[in-house]
Amino acid sequence: MAVISHWINGQIAPTGPDTRLGEVMNPATGIVSGQVALADRATAEAGIRAAAEAFPGWRDTSLARRTAILFAFRELLNARKQELAEIITAEHGKVLSDALGEIARGLEVVEFACGIAGALKGGFSENVSTTVDVHSLRQPLGVAAIISPFNFPAMVPMWFFPVAIAAGNTVVLKPSEKDPSAANWLAALWQEAGLPDGVFNVVHGDKESVDTLLTSPDVASVSFVGSTPIAKYVYETGTAAGKRVQALGGAKNHMLVLPDADLDLAADAAVNAGYGAAGERCMAISVVVAVESIAEELVAKIAERTRTLRVGDGATEPDMGPLVTAAHRDKVAGYIDAGAEAGATVVLDGREDVPADGFFLNPTLFDRVTPEMSIYTDEIFGPVLSVVRVPGYDEGLELINANPYGNGTAIFTNDGGAARRFEREVEVGMVGVNVPIPVPVGYYSFGGWKNSLFGDTHAYGDEGVHFFTRGKVVTSRWLDPSHGGLNLGFPTND
Ligand code: NAD
Numbered sequence: 001m002a003v004i005s006h007w008i009n010g011q012i013a014p015t016g017p018d019t020r021l022g023e024v025m026n027p028a029t030g031i032v033s034g035q036v037a038l039a040d041r042a043t044a045e046a047g048i049r050a051a052a053e054a055f056p057g058w059r060d061t062s063l064a065r066r067t068a069i070l071f072a073f074r075e076l077l078n079a080r081k082q083e084l085a086e087i088i089t090a091e092h093g094k095v096l097s098d099a100l101g102e103i104a105r106g107l108e109v110v111e112f113a114c115g116i117a118g119a120l121k122g123g124f125s126e127n128v129s130t131t132v133d134v135h136s137l138r139q140p141l142g143v144a145a146i147i148s149p150f151n152f153p154a155m156v157p158m159w160f161f162p163v164a165i166a167a168g169n170t171v172v173l174k175p176s177e178k179d180p181s182a183a184n185w186l187a188a189l190w191q192e193a194g195l196p197d198g199v200f201n202v203v204h205g206d207k208e209s210v211d212t213l214l215t216s217p218d219v220a221s222v223s224f225v226g227s228t229p230i231a232k233y234v235y236e237t238g239t240a241a242g243k244r245v246q247a248l249g250g251a252k253n254h255m256l257v258l259p260d261a262d263l264d265l266a267a268d269a270a271v272n273a274g275y276g277a278a279g280e281r282c283m284a285i286s287v288v289v290a291v292e293s294i295a296e297e298l299v300a301k302i303a304e305r306t307r308t309l310r311v312g313d314g315a316t317e318p319d320m321g322p323l324v325t326a327a328h329r330d331k332v333a334g335y336i337d338a339g340a341e342a343g344a345t346v347v348l349d350g351r352e353d354v355p356a357d358g359f360f361l362n363p364t365l366f367d368r369v370t371p372e373m374s375i376y377t378d379e380i381f382g383p384v385l386s387v388v389r390v391p392g393y394d395e396g397l398e399l400i401n402a403n404p405y406g407n408g409t410a411i412f413t414n415d416g417g418a419a420r421r422f423e424r425e426v427e428v429g430m431v432g433v434n435v436p437i438p439v440p441v442g443y444y445s446f447g448g449w450k451n452s453l454f455g456d457t458h459a460y461g462d463e464g465v466h467f468f469t470r471g472k473v474v475t476s477r478w479l480d481p482s483h484g485g486l487n488l489g490f491p492t493n494d
Helices: 041-059 063-079 081-092 096-114 155-166 181-193 207-215 228-240 263-279 292-306 326-342 393-402 416-425 461-467
Strands: 020-026 031-038 124-129 132-140 143-147 170-174 200-202 221-225 244-248 253-257 285-291 345-348 364-367 384-390 408-412 430-433 469-477
Touching: 020 081, 041 132, 041 143, 041 170, 041 200, 041 207, 063 081, 063 096, 063 155, 063 181, 081 096, 081 181, 096 155, 143 155, 143 207, 155 170, 155 181, 155 221, 155 461, 170 207, 181 200, 207 228, 221 228, 228 244, 253 263, 253 393, 263 285, 263 292, 263 384, 263 408, 285 292, 285 393, 292 345, 292 364, 292 384, 326 345, 326 384, 384 393, 393 416, 408 416, 416 430, 461 469
Parallel strands: 143 170, 143 221, 170 200, 221 244, 253 285, 253 408, 285 384, 364 384, 408 430
Antiparallel strands: 020 031, 124 132, 132 469, 345 364
């Protein structure tokens, strides 16, 4: 059975009889497709060392050369994205077109990073005091650790590493052990694009490798994406060790539908954003907040569309693939009982007529969900959509703002004034107006509020450049004979 091992210093690290291994499955068949090496401390340290040793050379590589490699990486990735999409589908389960979609969003960040030269420009002020000039620099940090979740094995690492590398840092990526192959494929692509060995390393593993990254004195920054409890742990442990940390957590995204909305558009959006990628998206809509006067009609339209969805092996291009593991499928299925027992109306039960092999669950729809039910409070991360009915806009807004998560949200309305009020009043980091999954484009920045992000820096765009660099201000004076002599006073503005 193939062992997926670490990529350290430009090559696959050997494994031995003592190497801990995890299973990698094809979720559509339930068959084990490979084994992934789980790094111990020494192996994770070897990855960090490779990155630390490559840093001085990469930092000092000219901006022109660095961006030329970025452009080459972009071209190769675009030309070979189908190959990567097939790897993602085989280990994650998502539909092939959706895997291509996540690569497209990652490519956007690569393209943004191709223009890093503009983003790294500093300021200059001439003659701030007589013959004294001031200019600013942004310099790379060193070794950047990236720890990513299973649900976007290519896109989430690409939220960070293009910017980190373009800015002159070196990287250790610790991908999810559930779908590790995409990371190695990307590492080999970097090598083909001309990136020097050691600049991009992949260490596979679990808590042991994460803890090594969080505490190593040679790691300067940590970019984490995953569930909220682990994000909080990573933030607290990493910052206690003196690192710069951005830790993106879980979500419970609400979509508020006002009575004047186009209900067909809203129903399409709820189905697409609720069940796409089997609900395993951090920006998935999991709660539709429907104003009572249109709730009945909206639920009927959502149910009608949901019944037409085809569930199957992602490689055969159905509407929805399986969940990532059997354990996760069973956990999500457990919420269907929990919701019914708590008194929600089960409009569609996803446990009926599921394919026999693989980790499948059909789309589930609940109506009349209330905020104390576990199907409302918990991030289910599966194809389960809950409808909460509210009397009007104010109660809808109040519900969304009371939720401890604040990743994404959307409002569906034809009233510009209501939409404007919503975008100003809602306490969520990414807001859609008649757009259900408002993931910012590569030159803005991605990040939630509250329990969806620990740290204050969002991913990619200008905030990404800021995260992966530190500022320096230089005050310089070139000797002028008129400025000699002793003066113990504080410098003045003359
Ligand atoms: P997870 O938290 O289980 O794992 C994320 C990473 O942390 C993995 O690399 C994993 O190996 C590591 N990890 C797991 N347990 C750990 C522990 N005890 N100590 C140290 N490291 C540990 O998340 P997941 O199940 O892979 O991904 C799904 C979660 O990610 C969902 O909660 C989803 O909302 C979230 N997510 C958030 C965003 C966002 O932008 N906010 C994006 C994608 C996914």
